[in-house]
Amino acid sequence: MVIALPKGRILEEAQSLLTAAGLPLPPDLEHSRRLTVTIPESAVEIVLAKPMDVPTYVEYGAADIGIVGKDVLLEHGRDVYELLDLRIGVCRLSLAGLPEQKGLSLHRVATKYPMIASQYFRSKGQQVEVILLHGSIELAPLTGLAEGIVDIVSTGRTLRENGLVELEQIMPITSRLIANRVSYRMKHRQIEALMEKISRALEKEAGR
Amino acid sequence: MPGPKVFEKPLGMRDFLPDMAERKRSLEMRIQRVLEQWGYREIITPTLEFYETVGAASATMTDKMFKLLDREGHTLVLRPDMTAPIARIAASLDEASYPLRFLYHASVFRAQEQEAGRNAEFFQTGVELLGEASPEADAEVVALALNCLAEAGVRHYKLALGHVGLLDGLLTENVADEQLRNDLKRDLLRRDHVAFRRRLAQSAVPAERRERLLALLPVYHGEQVQALARLVGGDRSAAALANLQAIWTLLDAYGVQDKVMLDLTLIGFLNYYTGVVFEGFAEGYGFHVLSGGRYDHLLQRFGSHAPATGFALKIDRLLEIGDYSGNAAERVAVAYRPEHIRQAIAWTRRLREEHPTWAVEMIALGNDFQPRQQAAFEERQRRRGVQRVLYVKGEDDDEA
Numbered sequence: 001m002v003i004a005l006p007k008g009r010i011l012e013e014a015q016s017l018l019t020a021a022g023l024p025l026p027p028d029l030e031h032s033r034r035l036t037v038t039i040p041e042s043a044v045e046i047v048l049a050k051p052m053d054v055p056t057y058v059e060y061g062a063a064d065i066g067i068v069g070k071d072v073l074l075e076h077g078r079d080v081y082e083l084l085d086l087r088i089g090v091c092r093l094s095l096a097g098l099p100e101q102k103g104l105s106l107h108r109v110a111t112k113y114p115m116i117a118s119q120y121f122r123s124k125g126q127q128v129e130v131i132l133l134h135g136s137i138e139l140a141p142l143t144g145l146a147e148g149i150v151d152i153v154s155t156g157r158t159l160r161e162n163g164l165v166e167l168e169q170i171m172p173i174t175s176r177l178i179a180n181r182v183s184y185r186m187k188h189r190q191i192e193a194l195m196e197k198i199s200r201a202l203e204k205e206a207g208r
Numbered sequence: 209m210p211g212p213k214v215f216e217k218p219l220g221m222r223d224f225l226p227d228m229a230e231r232k233r234s235l236e237m238r239i240q241r242v243l244e245q246w247g248y249r250e251i252i253t254p255t256l257e258f259y260e261t262v263g264a265a266s267a268t269m270t271d272k273m274f275k276l277l278d279r280e281g282h283t284l285v286l287r288p289d290m291t292a293p294i295a296r297i298a299a300s301l302d303e304a305s306y307p308l309r310f311l312y313h314a315s316v317f318r319a320q321e322q323e324a325g326r327n328a329e330f331f332q333t334g335v336e337l338l339g340e341a342s343p344e345a346d347a348e349v350v351a352l353a354l355n356c357l358a359e360a361g362v363r364h365y366k367l368a369l370g371h372v373g374l375l376d377g378l379l380t381e382n383v384a385d386e387q388l389r390n391d392l393k394r395d396l397l398r399r400d401h402v403a404f405r406r407r408l409a410q411s412a413v414p415a416e417r418r419e420r421l422l423a424l425l426p427v428y429h430g431e432q433v434q435a436l437a438r439l440v441g442g443d444r445s446a447a448a449l450a451n452l453q454a455i456w457t458l459l460d461a462y463g464v465q466d467k468v469m470l471d472l473t474l475i476g477f478l479n480y481y482t483g484v485v486f487e488g489f490a491e492g493y494g495f496h497v498l499s500g501g502r503y504d505h506l507l508q509r510f511g512s513h514a515p516a517t518g519f520a521l522k523i524d525r526l527l528e529i530g531d532y533s534g535n536a537a538e539r540v541a542v543a544y545r546p547e548h549i550r551q552a553i554a555w556t557r558r559l560r561e562e563h564p565t566w567a568v569e570m571i572a573l574g575n576d577f578q579p580r581q582q583a584a585f586e587e588r589q590r591r592r593g594v595q596r597v598l599y600v601k602g603e604d605d606d607e608a
Contacts, residue, residue: 060495079399184427185469185487186489192427
C-alpha cells in the first residue's frame with residue numbers, strides 16, 4: 001500500500017498519528033531528502049509530496065491513500081474518497097487585511113486559494129477581484145496589491161507580525177484521510193484496518 | 209491567440225497509430241465475441257443528436273457537452289453517452305421485440321476542464337438490456353460485465369455493486385427532512401464520508417436511525433451481505449433489499465459472487481440510476497474500467513415505460529492495462545525490381561491466399577539495386593516492423 005504524505009506544516013502531526021496507529025515512520029522524515037520511504041514489515045511505502053499534489057497522486061492511483069488538508073481538497077476538487085477527519089493540522093481559512101479595512105468593502109483580494117475565495121465572495125454576493133499568489137500572501141495588503149487576503153490561519157502569528165488582522169473566518173480546516181476510488185475497493189480490508197487503528201488513536205488522543 | 213500549429217488537434221482529441229489501433233480493434237473484437245455469444249447484437253447510432261432530447265436525457269452535465277447548431281438553429285450535441293441514444297431507439301420499437309439486447313462500440317464526447325491531455329473523446333464498448341425489469345436481467349448484465357473483463361485480459365478485477373433504490377429507501381425512511389436527505393446523498397455522490405458523518409451527527413435524526421444510515425458506509429463482502437437485513441426499516445427499503453438479495457444469489461449461480469462486493473454508497477449520477485449500479489476495477493489501475501446500472505426512468509423521456517439496464521467498458525483505460533496484444537499478423541514484404549512488377553503482383557496475390565494470417569506489402573527496389581545492399585535494405589525493413597523479406601528474382605525462379 002502506498003501512502004502519500006504532505007511535506008511541511010502537517011507532516012509532523014501526520015507522522016505521530018500514523019505511528020500511534022501502528023505504522024512506525026522513521027523519525028527524520030521531515031529533514032530527509034528522500035521522497036519515498038519503505039516501512040519494513042508492513043508492506044507500506046510512504047511518498048512525500050507537496051500538499052497540493054497529494055490528492056493528484058491519490059486520484060490517479062499512484063498512491064492508494066493520502067493525508068491532506070481540507071483546504072487543498074476544496075481548492076482542487078479531485079475525485080477521491082474522503083474517509084476520516086484526522087483532527088490534525090487544525091487551522092481556519094480566513095479573510096485578513098489591515099486593521100483600517102474593518103467594515104469597508106473589498107475590491108481586490110490576494111490568495112493561494114482562488115477557487116475557494118471566489119466561491120466565498122460569490123456566495124456573499126460580493127464583487128471582488130481575486131488575485132492568485134504563490135506565497136508570502138501577507139505582502140499583498142502591505143504593498144497595496146490588494147486590500148485583503150484569503151489564507152489559512154493557525155495561531156495568527158504571521159498576521160500579527162505583519163500588522164494584519166483577521167476580518168472574517170471563512171471555515172475551519174483539518175486534515176483528512178483520502179483514498180483512491182479503486183484502492184478503496186480493491187484494498188478495502190487493509191484500508192479499513194488502518195482506519196480503525198487511526199480512529200482508536202484519535203479517541204485515545206481525545207480522551208487525554 | 210495564435211492559430212493552431214499544423215500538427216495540433218482540438219483539446220482532448222487523439223490519433224491512434226497502427227499499433228494502438230490494432231490493439232484497440234483486437235480488444236473490441238474479443239469483447240464483441242463474448243457479447244454476441246450472450247445474444248447481444250450490434251447497433252450504430254449517429255454521432256450528433258438533438259440537445260433537447262438525447263442531450264437532456266443524458267447523465268452527463270450540460271456544461272460538459274460539446275454543442276453546435278444545425279442549419280435550422282437547433283442545438284445539437286456530440287453524443288455524451290450511448291445509453292440515451294439507445295433509449296431513444298428502443299422507445300420507438302414495437303414492444304413485441306422486447307427484451308432487446310444491444311451492443312455497441314462508439315466514441316462518446318465530454319469536454320474536460322482539468323489538465324490538458326485528458327481525453328474528451330472516449331471509446332466505449334457496452335450493452336443495454338431493455339424491456340426486462342427482473343433481477344435475472346441485472347445479474348446477467350453484471351455477470352457479463354465480469355466476463356468481459358476476463359476476456360479483456362485483466363488479471364485481477366473486482367466489481368462494486370450498489371443499489372440506488374435501497375439507498376433512496378433508507379434515506380426516505382430515516383430522514384424526514386428532504387433538504388437534509390438531498391445533502392446526505394450529495395455527500396455520498398462526492399465520496400465525502402467525513403461530511404456525511406458530520407451532517408448526520410449534527411442533525412435531529414434519532415440515534416437508532418443514524419446508526420442505520422452510518423451502516424451504509426462500509427463495503428460488504430460475502431457473508432456480511434446477510435447483515436444488511438438489519439438496515440431495513442420500511443416497505444421501500446425491504447423491497448429494494450429483496451431485489452438486491454435476489455441479484456446477489458443469482459451472482460452466486462453465475463459463479464462470480466467472489467468478484468463482487470457491495471458498496472451501498474454508489475450512486476453513479478444523481479437522479480439517473482434506479483436500481484443496481486456498479487463499477488468495475490482492475491488491480492493496480494487508479495480509475496474504474498466499467499460502469500453501469502439499472503435506469504428504469506430514462507425511456508419515459510422518449511415516451512415508453514420500458515425498464516432497462518446495461519454497462520459500458522472504458523476501452524481507453526482497458527488498453528492501458530490489458531495483457532493482450534494486437535493481431536499477430538506476420539508482416540512480410542515482397543521486394544521486386546520494377547521490370548518484374550507482373551510476377552511480383554501474381555506472387556503476392558498467391559502468398560496472401562496461401563497465408564491468410566500474413567500481412568504482405570510490396571516494395572519496389574531501385575533499378576540499380578545491388579546484392580551487397582541487401583543487408584542494409586533488410587535492416588531498414590526490420591526497423592519498419594517487417595519480419596520477413598522475399599525477393600522477386602525474375603522469369604520463373606521467384607523465391608529468394
